[in-house]
Amino acid sequence: MYKLKERLAKLNPPVPPQNHCRIRLDANESYKNLPDYMIEDIQRMVGEIEFNRYPDPFSTELCKGFADYYGVDPECVVAGAGSDELISIINANFLDPGEKLVVISPDFAMYQFYGELNEQDIIAVPKNPDFTVDMDKVIKAARENNADMICFSNPCNPTSLGLDKSEVIRLAKSVDALVVVDEAYMDFWDESQSMLDQVKTLNNVIVLRTCSKALGLAAVRIGFAVANETLARVLKAVKPAFNMNTVAQTIGTALFRFPDHLHANTMEIIEERDRLKADLIGLNDQVGLFDEVLDSKNNFVVALTPKADLICEKLKERSISVSNHHSFIRITVGRDWENRELTDALAEIAREIQSETAE
Numbered sequence: 158m159y160k161l162k163e164r165l166a167k168l169n170p171p172v173p174p175q176n177h178c179r180i181r182l183d184a185n186e187s188y189k190n191l192p193d194y195m196i197e198d199i200q201r202m203v204g205e206i207e208f209n210r211y212p213d214p215f216s217t218e219l220c221k222g223f224a225d226y227y228g229v230d231p232e233c234v235v236a237g238a239g240s241d242e243l244i245s246i247i248n249a250n251f252l253d254p255g256e257k258l259v260v261i262s263p264d265f266a267m268y269q270f271y272g273e274l275n276e277q278d279i280i281a282v283p284k285n286p287d288f289t290v291d292m293d294k295v296i297k298a299a300r301e302n303n304a305d306m307i308c309f310s311n312p313c314n315p316t317s318l319g320l321d322k323s324e325v326i327r328l329a330k331s332v333d334a335l336v337v338v339d340e341a342y343m344d345f346w347d348e349s350q351s352m353l354d355q356v357k358t359l360n361n362v363i364v365l366r367t368c369s370k371a372l373g374l375a376a377v378r379i380g381f382a383v384a385n386e387t388l389a390r391v392l393k394a395v396k397p398a399f400n401m402n403t404v405a406q407t408i409g410t411a412l413f414r415f416p417d418h419l420h421a422n423t424m425e426i427i428e429e430r431d432r433l434k435a436d437l438i439g440l441n442d443q444v445g446l447f448d449e450v451l452d453s454k455n456n457f458v459v460a461l462t463p464k465a466d467l468i469c470e471k472l473k474e475r476s477i478s479v480s481n482h483h484s485f486i487r488i489t490v491g492r493d494w495e496n497r498e499l500t501d502a503l504a505e506i507a508r509e510i511q512s513e514t515a516e
């Protein structure tokens with residue numbers, strides 16, 4: 158008699174993000190598709206694929222493109238089907254069931270998700286009320302619990318704050334654990350804060366990057382793990398050999414042939430984000446909808462408010478979706494007209510709430 162393991166029986170597939178809103182500012186995607194000349198280049202390169210052949214298991218050309226763009230050694234780079242797949246692979250292979258995973262909450266939910274799936278012991282160290290990280294507390298928790306792995310995003314999704322590189326280095330040097338630093342949004346902050354240039358000297362650090370955010374390729378599923386040669390070799394050995402299909406490898410390789418476009422596009426998103434942030438602060442000065450609009454190192458802006466549920470509901474009525482975190486809302490930067498419609502809608506909502514509470 159086959160009996161499904163209890164931990165599997167209780168699982169349900171995720172609800173696919175069926176978002177029919179007119180303005181979608183909830184998933185931290187890039188608001189722009191690739192330019193036509195890049196799409197043409199991609200189409201030409203995809204047209205030359207030998208579809209009958211298996212892919213390159215090490216995504217050599219793609220990893221080289223990534224390595225050139227970010228100035229790292231290609232030997233240290235491993236490609237995955239999004240950083241999501243790499244988190245899953247690292248989690249399942251570097252930790253045994255019952256081993257200890259430290260997360261710093263709130264943070265990206267997938268670290269804990271894979272930890273629970275793989276029956277690890279999760280130690281969630283809370284962030285300060287203002288979402289900053291007390292690194293001494295994290296180090297203490299890791300040491301006292303004999304942590305096997307620590308995983309966090311920097312800059313952080315969903316808090317939009319960045320953690321100084323010196324603090325990340327201090328953490329890596331203070332613990333025996335594997336430290337996984339997810340830098341999905343580092344392009345929007347400051348590459349000098351990246352741990353990419355530290356992986357050769359720190360033998361317990363894996364840096365994750367992705368093509369899904371600044372590089373605008375969420376549909377294709379490409380992410381990278383960067384670590385010293387030993388860790389990179391292990392990752393290449395444990396990952397599914399053909400995790401990266403040839404179409405994805407080809408598209409990613411084509412993408413990195415346009416570094417000037419990628420840099421300029423990232424700068425444009427940063428400018429648009431700063432404009433959105435300034436507009437939200439300006440709006441808030443007038444109508445007082447939020448407790449605070451946080452500084453942002455990402456492609457989204459966080460607004461603190463106990464009325465998050467109500468605001469998100471009222472935005473949805475206007476076919477605008479943002480990410481609801483109940484004590485705050487996370488707004489992905491969109492095109493300028495989308496951001497303007499959002500701030501207009503928020504001004505309207507503030508007046509509605511005011512008159513509703515006045516009644």
Ligand SMILES: *Cc1c(COP(=O)(O)O)cnc(C)c1O
Nearest residue numbers: 239240241265310314341367369
């Ligand atoms: C969006 C995001 C990713 C990217 O995931 P992909 O699987 O590469 O699309 C990774 N980490 C964080 C924190 C994110 O917000």
